[in-house]
Each structure stands twice: as structure tokens, then as C-alpha cells.
Amino acid sequence: MEYLSYVWSFGRPQGSDEESARALPSDQAPEQLAHWLTNPLLDEGGVYEHRERSAGETAPEGEVFVLVSRSTLKRLGVWEAVAPMALGASLPSQAHQGSYTTFKATWPRSVHLESCETVLSRNAARMYSHSLLSSCKLIQADTLHKKTSTKDPWAHAPIVLAMEGGLLSGELRALQGESRDTERTSTYIFMDAFKRVNAVIEGLVRQDPEPEVMGVDESPYELLDAKTFAERMGVADQTVYNQEKAGRLIAVLSPGRERGRRFPSFQLSPRLNRELHQTAIAMYASRGRDTTLYWDFLRTRHEAFGGSTGVDFLLNRVANPALQDLEPDDLAGLFLEVAEEDLHRAVS
């Protein structure tokens, strides 16, 4: 799957009893977000809602929450803008004898995940069965194992909580069946903090002033001569050569050619992770290896990148969703590790 979007939604589509979890293509995200954001924001702090249903009222439908991981925010360059905001979670509403009971909580980002779990356990135990909470903890633990960095457990807490909420929805329906309750159980989930976070992201991303110098329809694997590359960059030829000499760009020979080094066009993309690209160039140089070998690595599809190439990785277009949840340092470490093994294979 091509991982196009940083926005995920979990929820129940209008008029459907089925839970869904899906990724939205980026071009659809703003429209969906505009709809979601029309809901009023909740107050911060843990809040219980317990209200009577009016006659004929059904469970809220089509409500979703959106989420985004901290590492994704960093890659988008908007983490600093959204970090001061509170993040929060809600457990699904539970219908019981004609009333709704809902637990919602928000907390500042300085609260660590262990504390989050305590909050959920202490408050939610009043309304959720022990088995449900156990599932919740197990899911958290499992997710922690798969998704988070031991150095910074909070880094992926939003994803932990979101997955937990999505799975709890299913658990509630199973419990309802056991108790022979004929009322439809609401799985209304709020994640208002995430809505706000995404609103900020959308605004900032739309304001990105950096021009696209590599058109979306052009191949990032195209090899350009220095003159064309310089024109596309809007600089003089010599500037391109200087940047290559300084280890900021690579130039390679076309297959089967012995003269005329060319510049891979992916280096023109504003999506390029330039810092990592330059670190990799330096790694090859430190081994005394020609950048043609680096270019071979960049064109290769790698299992560790979900079948994406090194170029895809540098352009943040990898097909492996698990990579979206890694910290930037871990991502860089993975990239350089795979590059080093590739070099080892190619020369030993």
C-alpha cells in the first residue's frame, strides 16, 4: 500500500453498523477534516457524560477521530507548532438502560504513558468491566512493544490510544451480545485534541511556500545533465558542481556509459530529506566508495522499506506503514544500516 496520508480515521461510516479503519489520501483529507472539525471541542480534563436518550434517538453515527504521530508531525515540520497543545482520548460510550455513559479525558503532553494508563484505569473502571480494561492494557502493551521507542514512550502515545479506542469499540459490541441487551451500543469516539492538531497541520501544510521544482508527474529516477539540473534549481551550472563537490548532491554515470555524469532528479524535490541524504553521501565517501554505488542502492527496492526504494525513503514515500511510526533518529539509523549492508554486498 502506498502510504499517502498522515491522517487516519477510525469510526463508523454514516448509516453503517460496521467499524472501519482507513487511510485517507491527502487530497481528500482537508474536506473530511472540515466536516469533522465542525463538532464543538470538549473541555479539557476528565469528563463523564451521563444523559438520558430522547425517544427514538439513535447512537451518533459517522463520528470519527483523526490522529497523527509525533514523528510524522516532526517530518512535516509542524511539531513545534502543535506540541504545546493538549492531547486526549475518549472511551466509547456505553448504552445502558436507556442512557449513555461516556468517559473523556485530555491531558498535557508532559504526562507519560504510564500515567495515561492509570487515568484510564482509575476512572474507567467504574463503568467498564475488568476484562475490558485488561484487554485495553494488553492492547496498550502490545502496541507499545511494536510502536514506541523505549527512550520516549510518549512519542507514539496518540497512536496507542487511538488503536485502543478502535479496538474497544468492537469489544463493547461483543459484551452487549453477552448481556442480551437489544439496544444498539454507541461507539461514539471523540479525539478532539487530534482534531485540533490536524487542523493546525492542515493550515500549515497549505501555507508551505516552497516551490515544487520537481513536477509530480516527473520521474525521480531521471538522470539530468548539469545544465538542465541547474536550470531546474534556478542556479548556475557551477553551483551544481560545487554542491556535488561539497557532498550535498550526487552525480552518476548512466548505465553503460563511461563519460558524462548526470544528476538524479529526485534531488530537486522539496520532499527530500537532505540531512539524511548528505549523511549517506558522507558514509560512502568515508568508505572510499563512488556515489554510483549509492545510486544503485537508492534505485533498489528494499524489503526493509516495504518494497520501496531508497529514493522513496528519502522522499518520505515509503510503502511500509510501520516506518511512519519510527522516530526520525531511528529512521535515519535504519536507512544507513540498510545502505551499509547494500555496500557490503556490492563490494565484498
Added chain:
Amino acid sequence: MTWLTTATSFEVPTSHGPLPGYALVAGARLYRIFRHQPDGDWMSPPAHLRTGRVDPPMTSPGAFGLLYTSDSIVTAGFEAQILRPTKDATGNNTVELIDEPVDPASGAPIKQPPFEAAHATTAAVAFVDIEAPELAAVTGIHIGAPVPRISKWRELSHWVHRELISKGDGSALIPLIGITWVSTIKDCTGRNFAIYEERRDAHMARAAAPTDRRPLDRIELQRLWSIA
């Protein structure tokens, strides 16, 4: 003789409990493409150049040496990055037989030329499956979470060497000489076999004397890839 060596699944008895693995019969051929000299067909590179997937961890570069081999010359071709799963200029997936790169100034190759060798087992031998969940459970080293990291593979290889090979463990039925795994190269489904050097000479027959090394037959490699 087939161009592909098939391994049989085999439970390796160890003091840590049975571990999943694979066995090869006597006379099974294991293929290798190599560049480093001298004796790259048979010897590990110097310790500072052991940076492969199952080489010693960076903290213990000289802990052991391994002879990397594969079940066919095609798998070896992928492992040596001569066959590469790439994207072409238009972004479509393909597998390329990579040209040997040359220095634009001198026209000379920038890498040592590739050679090939096909060694054979002298007796039935066993390999631990390094990807087996049972091995991860015994060692507490998990290579796949959240994404496979090569450093974890190297730790596992180090554990197998330290706890099994060095102690003579795992050879109660047939000699345990190394570790095995399915190639991690995209579009390659072959299997690799890495042999610890201290078990190599007793259970493997070297294909040819160093003076009789064969340059890689690229045409034959391409032919085999086309029918693989």
C-alpha cells in the same frame, strides 16, 4: 544435477530445547559470488570489513568469521547485488543485471571483479533458522519489531556462535555448522546459508584451488534468472 539446492526442515536438538532449522544432504552444493581477495571464495574478509547481515555485532567485530553461501547462483547474484530489484526511469519495478561501474576519468572498474564458487557439503549438516520465533524466544532477541533491524540479526548470529557453535551444542544428530534464512532481497525467494569458519573445513569441500577461481559467468547468471 539441479541448479537449485533444496534444504529439508530439521529440528536442531540443543540444550536450550529444539530449534527449527534446515538440513542439507552430503554433496549438496552451496554457491557464492565474491570479490575480495585473496581467497574470497573460502575466507571471511578482515574483521573490520565484516558488516554483513549476520556478521559479528559492531562491538565484537572479530568474534567469528562466516562464509556466506546461497542455494543457487541466482540467489548469490541477488545477494551480491549483481541482480538488483530496481525501478526504471519511469518508476516501474524491474530486476536489472547491473553493469560493473567504471571510473569516468580512467575508465577502470571501481570494484574488484566478481568471481563465483560452488562448494559442497561432505556430510549431512544442519543450520539453525535465524528467523524462527523459537530462537527469538530462547534468546530474547526479536529482529522484526517494529521493523527488522540488521543489528538484531547480528546479535542473533553472535548468540548462535557463542551458545551453540563454540560449545559444540546442537550437533547430537548431525553437525550444526551455521545459520540459514530466506533472502531479504526483494523479488528473491532463495535461501542463504552462512557457515561458521570453525565448522567449515570439517564439513565442506572447497570448490577449487585459489589459482583456479572462475570469473562470474554473467551470461549464465542471466539465463538462470530468466528461468528461475
